[in-house]
Amino acid sequence: MEELILELKQRIIEALNLEEMTPDEIDAQEPLFGEGLGLDSIDALELIVLLEKNYGIRLANPAEGKEIFKSVESIAQYVSEHRTK
Amino acid sequence: MKKTNIVITGQGIISAIGNDKEAVLDSLRHQRTGIGTMQHLESEHKELPVGEVKLSNDGLKTLLGINVSHELSRTALLGMVALRQAINESDLITFKRTHPGKRVVLVSGTTVGGMDLTEKHFNTFTDENANIDCLRQHDCGSNTELMARYFDGLFDDNTAISTACSSAANALILGANLLKAGLADIVVAGGTEALSRFHLNGFNSLQILDKEICRPFDDTRAGLNLGEGAAFVVMEREDHASAHGAEIYGYLTGYGNACDAFHQTASSPDGEGAYLAMTQALDMAGLASSDIRYINAHGTGTPNNDQSESAALKRVFGDELPPVSSTKCYTGHTTSASGSIEAVICLLAMRHGFIPTNLGWSHPMADGITPSTSAEECEINHVLCNSFGFGGNDSSLILSRQATSGGNDISFKDIDVTVAAEVEITDEAQLADIRDYVKPLEARRMGRIMKSSLLSSLRALEQAGIEKPDAIITTTMWGCLDYSERLLEQLRDEGEVLLKPTYFMQSTHNTIGSNIAIRLGCHGYNVTYAHVGTSLEWALRDAHLLLQSGRYHSVLVGLHDEMTPLLRSLLEREGIPMIPSSIYSRAIVLTCGR
Numbered sequence: 001m002e003e004l005i006l007e008l009k010q011r012i013i014e015a016l017n018l019e020e021m022t023p024d025e026i027d028a029q030e031p032l033f034g035e036g037l038g039l040d041s042i043d044a045l046e047l048i049v050l051l052e053k054n055y056g057i058r059l060a061n062p063a064e065g066k067e068i069f070k071s072v073e074s075i076a077q078y079v080s081e082h083r084t085k
Numbered sequence: 086m087k088k089t090n091i092v093i094t095g096q097g098i099i100s101a102i103g104n105d106k107e108a109v110l111d112s113l114r115h116q117r118t119g120i121g122t123m124q125h126l127e128s129e130h131k132e133l134p135v136g137e138v139k140l141s142n143d144g145l146k147t148l149l150g151i152n153v154s155h156e157l158s159r160t161a162l163l164g165m166v167a168l169r170q171a172i173n174e175s176d177l178i179t180f181k182r183t184h185p186g187k188r189v190v191l192v193s194g195t196t197v198g199g200m201d202l203t204e205k206h207f208n209t210f211t212d213e214n215a216n217i218d219c220l221r222q223h224d225c226g227s228n229t230e231l232m233a234r235y236f237d238g239l240f241d242d243n244t245a246i247s248t249a250c251s252s253a254a255n256a257l258i259l260g261a262n263l264l265k266a267g268l269a270d271i272v273v274a275g276g277t278e279a280l281s282r283f284h285l286n287g288f289n290s291l292q293i294l295d296k297e298i299c300r301p302f303d304d305t306r307a308g309l310n311l312g313e314g315a316a317f318v319v320m321e322r323e324d325h326a327s328a329h330g331a332e333i334y335g336y337l338t339g340y341g342n343a344c345d346a347f348h349q350t351a352s353s354p355d356g357e358g359a360y361l362a363m364t365q366a367l368d369m370a371g372l373a374s375s376d377i378r379y380i381n382a383h384g385t386g387t388p389n390n391d392q393s394e395s396a397a398l399k400r401v402f403g404d405e406l407p408p409v410s411s412t413k414c415y416t417g418h419t420t421s422a423s424g425s426i427e428a429v430i431c432l433l434a435m436r437h438g439f440i441p442t443n444l445g446w447s448h449p450m451a452d453g454i455t456p457s458t459s460a461e462e463c464e465i466n467h468v469l470c471n472s473f474g475f476g477g478n479d480s481s482l483i484l485s486r487q488a489t490s491g492g493n494d495i496s497f498k499d500i501d502v503t504v505a506a507e508v509e510i511t512d513e514a515q516l517a518d519i520r521d522y523v524k525p526l527e528a529r530r531m532g533r534i535m536k537s538s539l540l541s542s543l544r545a546l547e548q549a550g551i552e553k554p555d556a557i558i559t560t561t562m563w564g565c566l567d568y569s570e571r572l573l574e575q576l577r578d579e580g581e582v583l584l585k586p587t588y589f590m591q592s593t594h595n596t597i598g599s600n601i602a603i604r605l606g607c608h609g610y611n612v613t614y615a616h617v618g619t620s621l622e623w624a625l626r627d628a629h630l631l632l633q634s635g636r637y638h639s640v641l642v643g644l645h646d647e648m649t650p651l652l653r654s655l656l657e658r659e660g661i662p663m664i665p666s667s668i669y670s671r672a673i674v675l676t677c678g679r
Binding site for chain 2: 018
């Protein structure tokens, strides 16, 4: 799981153009949206693309993302359970 | 103040529900949708229903008497069909022949432009002997020019407006202003848009396409269906039309253009931009909200639009909401053409006395409006037609059977215009300075053109000592080339997968101007011209009109372009004009005496 979390952090930094951040600066339990990292609805769409492209996970409904994208840890949990690649 | 009445003396329309206005009328009256399985667009996404025009490109060319071997963008072809109908209905060719001194102008809204051809040939662009003729049809303006040229000698001038889904409505607004200012005797205005794989996949990556037929204002709505088509109207001053005995199909009695200034792809929860556009239109027409007998809503069927538009409608109409429907459940969302397609539908509804029904509605949404679902015959004197675009480019039109009295009509008088500031950015290295104005979290996804346009604009405003301009007019030759090219590369290399949302939402031309408006919280008039060659001229003309109207005291005008290495090499080969560096931004603040 630690490995997946690091991989996700790197992919998130790349996909969301968080150029000045390093994986260490993202707390895996920290909320990604709102108070924590401060991501927005476009970032949520980028995360949906990221899941499909890298892990073969297709979210049928963007609303599903809300729970999954709470933190890097929750994404890692979801990916490990649902990945097809 | 004397009012200048603007009349409609010709109409043309082609859409999924018919290739002319009689067929469109018949489909509306029989509640037949034109949305269905894809037949013509060569996309893998057959699961997505679309509102296609039921003619192939060859079919359109045959209809127009154009040799089928001649490659033309579908956007231009659809536009020519609708234009020809409008021109024939008002017998404009004969008029121009007998009145050669009269100034006839074409204003067309489009965003896709020639993207259908560019995406078809893009994969071979890197070949040494690639056929790159299609680049001459890529920009919005070249499509308008192609359409103008088809009607040899009719048009004295033409321009292209690109404000995404409100483009055609803004074309009518510009047309009316040109007529009121005496800068044209006849304007043919509207919009045209063809389906492309580029924007189908782009909308798909924004997760706003429904896999079923859209259900505007329904609680179960899950997005829009893309459509295509074109519509144009012939517009004149009433005295001008009467002088040559033209038949009058309706009056454009009011219009409003405002910017939601909220988000690149979402409307604000209270629909501020929509509210402002509708109230401006009512004010100009001199009508109370209770005078409106039918509202053709923007009603795309996305969760966000229908919530936001409901809120705005309730703010304007309170509990006295007239019948409302979205006709996108018939035509699909025809994006840049929707403003004029729906204006023609409104004219048909007025003339034939019926309310087009909102198909597919059965579940009321929380805090939503209840659209009209049963066929209703009634006398309609005034209709309101809404068109809202990405970036919050919101416009409303009021069409009437008769001229209205009173109202706050726009008029223009000579006034001294001052260039209060001008800033040019030509070097990519300067873009790092955006950090002086924008936090890293905000700047991180802005493309080069977004940074150069914002930076030059903020600096020019600073120099002029103006915090927020009254209006923002943007002009671009090629638009957001960098991100558009990356999306084309993604389609080439990965196929029709989910495209990068960040790139797609910054691929429309009006992203530039709306980004500036969002940054400044500027709700004023906001339009974008997109035309290689003449768009700055048109933007400055429009800015002067705004200042001369006395309603606007400062206008930010910007010419913004960018270039990529691939496009530069291709354009050089073709001898097509381009900017000398990888970016070019020129921001001008125009003011008049306060």
